[in-house]
Amino acid sequence: MPPDALGRSIILAVDDEEDILGLVKMVLEEAGYTVITALSGHQALQTLYHTKPDLILLDIMMPELDGMELIKILKIMDFSAMIPIAMLTAKTDFSDRMAAIQENAVDYICKPFTPPELVKRVKEILKGGNNK
Amino acid sequence: MFKSIKIKLAIAASLLVIIIISVYSLVSVMTRREQLKKEIQAGVVSFAQMTVAPICQNYYVYYTSGYFKFRGLLANYFKMNDNIVEIQIIDVSGVVMFDSRQMDMERSGIIRKPESYEPDLMERVKRLDLSHKIIRSADNQEIISVVMPYIEEWGRHRLSVRFVGSFAALGYLARSSLNQVLITGIIFVLLGSLLAYFMAKSITDPIHQLTVAARDIGAGKLDHEVAVKTDDEIGSLADNFNIMTRQLKGNLEALSESYDRLSQANAELMELDRLKSNFIANVSHELKTPLTTISGYADYLAMEKLGPLTETQRKGIDVMRRNIRRLTRQIKDLLDFITIESGHFIIEQKPFDIRALFEETAANYQAELDKKKLELIIVAPEAVNVIGDRERILQVVDNLVMNALKFTSKGHIKLTAEAGPDGKARIEVSDTGVGIPQESVPRIFERFHQLDGSSTRKYGGVGLGLAIVKSILDAHQSAVEVTSRSGKGSSFTFKLPLE
Numbered sequence: 001m002p003p004d005a006l007g008r009s010i011i012l013a014v015d016d017e018e019d020i021l022g023l024v025k026m027v028l029e030e031a032g033y034t035v036i037t038a039l040s041g042h043q044a045l046q047t048l049y050h051t052k053p054d055l056i057l058l059d060i061m062m063p064e065l066d067g068m069e070l071i072k073i074l075k076i077m078d079f080s081a082m083i084p085i086a087m088l089t090a091k092t093d094f095s096d097r098m099a100a101i102q103e104n105a106v107d108y109i110c111k112p113f114t115p116p117e118l119v120k121r122v123k124e125i126l127k128g129g130n131n132k
Numbered sequence: 133m134f135k136s137i138k139i140k141l142a143i144a145a146s147l148l149v150i151i152i153i154s155v156y157s158l159v160s161v162m163t164r165r166e167q168l169k170k171e172i173q174a175g176v177v178s179f180a181q182m183t184v185a186p187i188c189q190n191y192y193v194y195y196t197s198g199y200f201k202f203r204g205l206l207a208n209y210f211k212m213n214d215n216i217v218e219i220q221i222i223d224v225s226g227v228v229m230f231d232s233r234q235m236d237m238e239r240s241g242i243i244r245k246p247e248s249y250e251p252d253l254m255e256r257v258k259r260l261d262l263s264h265k266i267i268r269s270a271d272n273q274e275i276i277s278v279v280m281p282y283i284e285e286w287g288r289h290r291l292s293v294r295f296v297g298s299f300a301a302l303g304y305l306a307r308s309s310l311n312q313v314l315i316t317g318i319i320f321v322l323l324g325s326l327l328a329y330f331m332a333k334s335i336t337d338p339i340h341q342l343t344v345a346a347r348d349i350g351a352g353k354l355d356h357e358v359a360v361k362t363d364d365e366i367g368s369l370a371d372n373f374n375i376m377t378r379q380l381k382g383n384l385e386a387l388s389e390s391y392d393r394l395s396q397a398n399a400e401l402m403e404l405d406r407l408k409s410n411f412i413a414n415v416s417h418e419l420k421t422p423l424t425t426i427s428g429y430a431d432y433l434a435m436e437k438l439g440p441l442t443e444t445q446r447k448g449i450d451v452m453r454r455n456i457r458r459l460t461r462q463i464k465d466l467l468d469f470i471t472i473e474s475g476h477f478i479i480e481q482k483p484f485d486i487r488a489l490f491e492e493t494a495a496n497y498q499a500e501l502d503k504k505k506l507e508l509i510i511v512a513p514e515a516v517n518v519i520g521d522r523e524r525i526l527q528v529v530d531n532l533v534m535n536a537l538k539f540t541s542k543g544h545i546k547l548t549a550e551a552g553p554d555g556k557a558r559i560e561v562s563d564t565g566v567g568i569p570q571e572s573v574p575r576i577f578e579r580f581h582q583l584d585g586s587s588t589r590k591y592g593g594v595g596l597g598l599a600i601v602k603s604i605l606d607a608h609q610s611a612v613e614v615t616s617r618s619g620k621g622s623s624f625t626f627k628l629p630l631e
Binding site: 017019020022023026027030061090091092093094095111112113114115116 | 422424
């Protein structure tokens with residue numbers, strides 16, 4: 001995946017909570033990634049039209065277009081099908097996990113997460129992606 | 133064919149008719165025969181009495197001088213009684229003077245000895261015996277012989293006459309009776325069979341109707357009424373059958389009504405259940421999302437990534453972080469509990485290493501253990517692979533350790549895992565804490581239960597940990613065993629299948 005101008009991986013975080021996006025952005029930029037954010041599924045689709053991130057962090061519970069619907073769309077569009085997607089959600093049910101895995105999500109991060117945990121999981125996913 | 137009651141009944145009735153007719157015919161023929169035999173005997177005897185005198189007179193008058201005349205007269209006598217077959221004229225000196233069997237011959241026929249007819253014939257002649265005798269003839273036929281003396285004027289007895297009667301007429305009678313019996317028998321059997329057939333039909337037709345009705349009702353056609361209107365047992369069966377059908381119909385209608393009501397209630401419950409799980413997801417989201425932000429920023433503040441902190445600021449932030457952890461834990465327990473209670477709870481059965489799980493738990497609680505100066509001992513072989521839902525079992529062990537930590541102020545907490553002979557691993561979490569009074573043991577797994585009102589304040593928590601433990605282990609078909617002594621510590625044991 002092409003890194004940005006400074007050679008850093010780009011991560012797109014999608015969540016309807018501005019505060020969560022702020023935290024994710026702060027934590028991951030601190031860890032050396034470039035983070036772009038989207039406040040809704042539709043905004044995420046608009047962003048993806050002109051930007052190709054290395055990873056998408058996707059919330060499930062969002063108004064209008066929720067995470068599970070969005071991942072289905074992203075996985076069939078050719079501009080986003082190859083981008084790894086990790087769910088970042090408060091839904092901890094086993095059935096939700098299974099649904100996400102069926103949609104080819106690479107990881108399932110449960111809220112509440114701690115900053116070090118988030119950085120660790122993102123690092124692991126990107127390492128795996130680069131190895132491909 | 134013979135499986136039908138109709139046919140069976142008809143055959144049985146016909147047989148009965150045949151037997152009755154046969155016996156009746158036999159008896160009537162026998163009686164008739166006896167009667168006829170007596171009549172023949174009486175006829176022969178009276179014939180002898182009537183004809184002995186004229187025969188003997190004719191003999192004296194015509195035998196020597198006009199034999200043809202004598203023969204003609206005798207032939208006339210034979211015509212008077214069909215049953216008479218022989219007539220012999222016997223002289224008391226012991227000579228048979230005439231035998232009707234030689235009638236066609238000339239007069240100079242053979243003179244016979246009376247003994248050649250019957251051994252005691254001469255005795256009978258001399259005794260003036262009027263009785264008759266039934267004997268067997270030379271060709272073994274039953275015959276009747278009557279010896280009749282001819283008494284002349286002044287009581288002179290020179291001649292006796294032997295009359296022989298035959299029972300051949302009985303044979304004709306038997307043959308004609310047999311024909312008669314045969315014809316009546318056949319007529320009666322035919323009539324009887326026909327009668328039996330209709331009788332059987334009148335019994336089996338209602339049964340057939342009932343059979344058809346039972347089949348229809350079995351197939352769900354409950355409007356089928358049996359139209360049997362007789363007063364006998366079958367009629368009452370049909371009446372009760374119709375009553376049963378009506379009751380069945382009523383019951384079925386009631387059943388279908390309550391089914392409708394139940395399915396409606398069920399639909400409502402399903403809707404309620406869906407709303408409930410939506411509600412759980414929403415609550416979960418609404419609680420966890422702000423918590424994530426709060427805890428994330430608190431961590432960042434503590435790490436001084438947002439600027440340096442003064443000593444008092446650091447203290448304040450540490451208090452905040454400690455309470456955020458506590459709140460996180462309680463929310464997690466609460467949501468887990470609601471999830472488990474709501475039934476949206478799926479267990480994943482996969483092998484995992486229980487020792488690694490112990491170590492993970494120990495690492496999570498290291499800070500708190502150190503702070504309370506407690507030791508956590510792991511007693512387990514290198515790898516004990518059990519089958520279960522790792523996330524959920526981690527939660528069980530975590531809850532038990534947290535529980536132990538809460539109630540233990542000195543000593544140690546011990547995590548034990550060992551393979552048992554029953555193909556299961558025994559997993560134990562024990563401590564050297566305050567223990568549980570014996571009488572409280574059965575109640576500790578009830579939700580919201582803590583040993584006493586004050587313990588809630590002293591030890592914290594909302595009393596869901598052990599209820600969650602129990603629910604998770606229930607889902608694994610495993611049970612928790614508790615042994616405890618007040619003041620000496622507690623031990624929680626459960627079993628999981630080995631890989």
